[in-house]
Amino acid sequence: MNYNNEKLKYYLESILNIPSPTGYTHKIMDFIKSELDSLKVPYIITTKGALIISLKGKNDSYQRTFSAHVDTLGAMVKGIKSSGTLSLTPVGGFMMSSIDGENCTIETLDGRVYTGAIHTTKPSVHISGQEATDLKRVPENMEVVLDERISSKADTEALGINVGDFICFDARTVITEKDFIKSRHLDDKASVAVLLYAIKHLAENNIGLPYTTNFFISNYEEVGHGASASIPENTKEFISVDMGAPGLDQNSSEFDVCICAKDSSGPYDLELRKKLIEICNKNNIGYKIDIYPYYGSDASAALRAGWDMKTALIGPGVFSSHAYERTHLDAVLNTLDLVVKYSLEK
Template sequence: MSFTFREQETVELVKQLVEIPSPSGYTKEITDYIENMVVNLNLSYKKTNKGAIIVTIPGKDESKHRLLTAHIDTLGAMVKEVKASGRLKLSMVGGFNWNAVEGEYCTIHTANGKKVRGTILMHQTTVHVYKNAGSLSRDEQNIEVRIDEVVTNADDTRKLGIEVGDFISFDPRFEFTESGFVKSRHLDDKASAALLLELIRSIQDQKMELPNTTHFYISNNEEIGYGGNSNIPKETVEYIAVDMGAIGDGQTSDEYTVSICAKDSSGPYHYELTRQLVELAKKQEIGFKLDIYPYYGSDASAAIRAGFDVKHALFGPGIEASHAYERTHIDSLRNTAQLLYTYINTTIS
């Protein structure tokens, strides 16, 4: 059996995933969607109390397991206050800069199930009124949601069912260009989740027998720090977080290769497992970059902090403009998919 990358199907799955709203804490719709996919593939899985999905595929060796995880929760916001004007003050969900969402369309998800559209703006946006509109701080004091309903006061807004604690999701604005770029919010980490789901499908279609029992952990709280730090089977020896590579000045990662992380803000990843990934990439002629991410943490580092005795590593597609309007290239998805395929077909020593 050989590696085959289904480009069209992978891109379409990324599109489907990013278009399902799932800010951390509000992920039931997307986990239900993935659970339905898993059921249709006749796979054994577990749904955790926190809502994550863990698919288990038995291997030849059932004494030493490996686990691969990607997260489907995203950045977002919650209603902090219904302002006297009827507009909304926000509280962040996850870590991003307010300027990254200024001007973005959004959806308010009310407790009664209603979806109300809006736009995230500075209160002082109108340049014909506010002389310092461009220089004011982009922060929670000045950023607000303009609701696309006829509201002139807080009572009007509350009559729509909107209240403090309602979740707000940002429009992804997905686009796949003729030059092979995938542009969208929430590629962190739905691009990786799509790759894991495609890998699971491939294993089933090819009736592959894996060398070791393998768990695929679709986590739903990574952006707030504790996505994949529980329900890890005691037989797990190797834990791989499949998450984005960060691109910027001083980084080696790019949008065309798979990024392998040697160290992030949590410290170094497991040296021998990381070197194994590098050697696999070299042997299979997979385009890769080895990198260090200074302001980064993953589900693998969360698992280590939780006290699990596993070898942990991190790799994934290189993604430009993380936690903003993100972009990667189909080549990066292909290289990541090939490294995933190669890795799961190795035997744990």
Template sequence: MNQTLNYLKELLAIPSPTGYTEQVMKYIGQEVEKMGYTPKRTNKGLLIVSVKGENDQQHRTVTAHIDTLGAMVRAIKPDGRLKLDRIGGFPWNMIEGENCTIHVASNQKEYSGTILIHQTSTHVYRDAGTAERTQDNMEVRLDEKVTSAEETRALGINVGDFVSFDPRTTITDSGFVKSRFLDDKVSAAILLNLLKEFKEQHIQIPYTTHFMFSNFEEVGHGANSSITPETVEYLAVDMGAMGDDQQTDEYTVSICVKDASGPYHYAFRNHLVELSKANQIEYKLDIYPYYGSDASAAIRAGADVKHALLGAGIESSHSYERTHMDSIKHTEALVKAYLLSQLV
């Protein structure tokens, strides 16, 4: 678990909004190469680590996505501040007050700023607290001496530059992990740690398995390509969403039975339940009503596979998220038990 946590902290420190993931993919590639694997990059940008199993005729695919929520510069306002366009699904109030970084394409420079509503000062605006947070009144206050669009453009900033949010990662003595983008860097850290463990302990897995790190999940099409024709089972390791009417918590692994795409494969999810019971893994079954995964994207793309979804329980998903080390532990244990099990 210590190594999983180390991977998680390093992944969280690398900005990776969807479409701007080369740096984090480079990090993952270097880590798996150090382990002794030979990763493959697809045209779309997926990174795949294929591990040969005892059975090379029937394959498994397991995924985690490393792309995160973020934004792009939509326009430069007359006063030099920036208007944003969202990447991924989140309401504007979830990022109000957050520090951010503008990644300038033209000169590779980075500038810091803060995301605020235009009517920020309560001493000036009567509706500072009640104004609806929309694209039209949310803006980036740059930490540069700019007071006009021309001065901002002189920095090299332009429409289309990516904007990443400060993850504000904190690990408490009580075992909580607080950070943006635990969705889905917790899962990526788990897969990295399992790859390391399998290699160092010379563990032979029963079926050839493709570990896919996807880079377009937050916009819906994720790891829906480059699936080998031999793949018969597809497991997405993502997150469990918490809230009213949800069973998911921060201390167990959440097994999804249905999301916005419909039910997951019945026998597959039952297999995960039985593995949990047999290995004393604490789990919860749940439905995520407004949710999709790499596995559901693969099904929509026409993949002929049994698909399932599990993940650590994440509080306040798509906002300032939190989970507990217990949930990460149980999630990793279930993924490992599955990879060592027989086919559904």
């Protein structure tokens, strides 16, 4: 099936470059809502701020729901030090070493945005020598150095920065000539772009669906409760479109859609997994099956909350997850093709 790769890349780059750590997702939701408005596709907004888009099908009593999450890793201001630098607390789970030296923005309650960089408290080997190298990368040893002329806590407070303000990591998005996609937050913005494009494709082409199909854009997945509520009540099959995790001793690939058989929450539904694999085989969609021991998804959250439905987990293979990540456009396209083909499956 032919897709507009440039439009898909536009969605990818736009979504990746809008800061959206868990708890601060209104800007990216505004972007998605504006795109849906331009497509004349209706949606509802849940109390928690998630988006649900429903495309009607012939069977409305047996529904399918795809999910992807816009919230990302990030941090919050934990305190302002006497020097004017900021201590921080992580939002989501990541290695603190992965943000050492990273540029960031700080966004205040009244909408002011400041730039800065995250460093250890001993960032220079010329000053601290081996102590700089040996310093453990933990939140207590990390701080945000603001790009402002400040030298005291009072100077920083005068900027309007306070405890609880969000710290957003620079995405540093790059798409190479050979279609490698390098960026923070491919987990899970690559899949959000996939679902947004799938909605566009199905709606603009007036494609009839055998089952009513919902798209659940969640905003609290990284902290564990993204899709725990507000799933359309007739959902019988729930597919979390997140990411695969290529790496040491894993079967996943940066070029394929990855189908998860089991993660830390247990096995996903066998019948649904077989159906996804059959669709891939029938349509020459590149895929890999894998198991992720340290992973959970919106589907995991939904099951823990008591939803009675079959669940699956798919997504493009994303290398170096929860750090500076990489995938390939082929993996994104294979994921898109599986979402679209599954939506048409009777």
